Amino acid sequence: MILKQLHLHNFRNYDDLTVDFAPGVNVLIGENAQGKTNLLEAVYALALTRSHRTSNDRELINWQAHEAVLSGSVEKRTDTVPLELHFSAKGKKAKVNHLEQSRLSQYVGQLNVIVFAPEDLSLVKAGPAVRRHFMDLEFGQMSNKYLYNSGQYKTALRQRNEYLKQLRSRRQSDRVFLQVLSDQVAALGAEIIVARAAFLKQLEKWAQVIHGDISLQKEQLRFQYATQVTLDDDLKVEDVYQALLELLTKNEDREIDHGSTLYGPHRDDLIFLVNDKNVQTYGSQGQQRTTALSVKLAEIDLMKEQTGEYPVLLLDDVLSELDDDRQTHLLTAIQNKVQTFLTTTSLSGIARQLINAPTIFRIAHGTLEKETEETNETKTDEQVDSSSETE
Structure with missing residues (x-):
């Protein structure tokens, strides 16, 4: 999967920009606050x-405009798909092959991306909500069914929580309706739990190989899916549904007292074990970063396994947060494998670690300029001359 072309209109600090990208590594270089991350955000959106940086879509629209438009051309194994996305005060409109989609869940999955930013290194040591968001985000790209169930579950959960609050305040007394809501939450929750368990098993397989390579086979990484129902090897949705419904039914009084649903996938967590020790609690910073890097790189292979296409990789200034060994492993792993967009303020060390020369774009004040071979040769000559003068 390759993003061949991207067009931005009134998106963040870009008034109007059309750019063609290379299938390999695309380096976006420039000083801070010039628009590098905004361009990555556009690919992600x-x-x-939606953005990976804000939940307020209005922030994506240029402050002088009323609408932002993103469009692009995605090359897949079998065809090339044009995509288009509109942001406005009225909401979002998404088009695939110039046809508007009735639901955004039908649109997601046309272009798969993995973003890796400095804050993603906190995947291991942050709270459970971060890891639940990670699972929903990544697995939703791989499965429209998971994405749909996740959206439906959030709606059912919100309705049940509102009704629990009404029961607590005595504004309602009908527990029959609560049982109806419990059934909906249990049915959708079971689908999510079973899907997560299956995806995590496959993700663990890929992450173990990568983690072993980075640690020189000194460490073994394992995943533990922490959920409130017992998960057997022969996992069935019906069994999980019955177990979750029983938890909700048994604990109605407790949940009414709290005014919220205390059982379900919205309370689950993902625990990382390195040599059978919880790396969140007992791991060194190096182990935590190696785990986060292993998980992110494993996503690439998992998406290929699940969708038949490699995703597009977005690296937002993450190299500055990794030591030389982890930088080398990251850049080696992506070469000739996935289309990559990498933001940085300096090219130092990057080109030396890549087999094929990257395509370089210089960004300043919301404008973008692609470096040509002539430009590179001129800069190299200038560097040589400068070096000679120094000597």
Whole structure:
């Protein structure tokens, strides 16, 4: 999967920009606050219909405009798909092959992306909500069914929580309706739990190999899916549904007292074990970063396994947060494998670690300029001359 072309109109600090990208490594270089991350955000938003930096879509629209438009051309194994996304005060509109989609869940998955930013290194040591968001985000790209169930579950959960609050305040007394809501939450929750368990098993397989390579086979990484129902090897949705419904039914009084649903996938967690020790609690910073890097790189292979296409990789200034060994492993792993967009303030060390020369774009004040071979040769000559003068 390759993003061949991207067009931005009134998106963040870009008034109007059309750019063609290379299938390999695309380096976006420039000083801070010039628009590097905004460009990555545009690729992410084109894929997932929302930003990874803000939940307020209005922030994506240029302050002088009323609408922002993203469009792009995605090359897949069998065809090339045009995508288009509109942001406005009225909401979002998404088009695939110039046809508007009735639901955003039908649009997501046309372009798969993985973003790796400095804050993603906190995947291991942050709270459970971060890891639940990670699972929903990544697995939703791989499965429209998971994405749909996740959205439906959040709606059912919100309705049940509102009704629990009404029961607590005595504004309602009908527990029959609560049982109806419990059934909906249990049915959708079971689908999510079973899907997560299956995806995590496959993700663990890929992450173990990568983690072993980075640690020189001194460490073994394992995943533990922490959920409130017992998960057997022969996992069935019906069994999980019955177990979850029983928990909700048994604990109605307790949940009414709290005014919220205390059982379900919205309370689950993902625990990382390195040599059978919880790396969140007992791991060194190096082990935590190796785990986060292993998980992110494993996503690439898992998406290929699940969708038949490699995703697009977005690296937002993450190299500055990794030591030389982890940088080398990251850049080696992506070469000739996935289309990559990498933001940085300096090219130092990057080109030396890549087999094929990257395509370089210089960004300043919301404008973008692609470096040509002539430009590179001129800069190299200038560096040589400068070096000679220094000597």
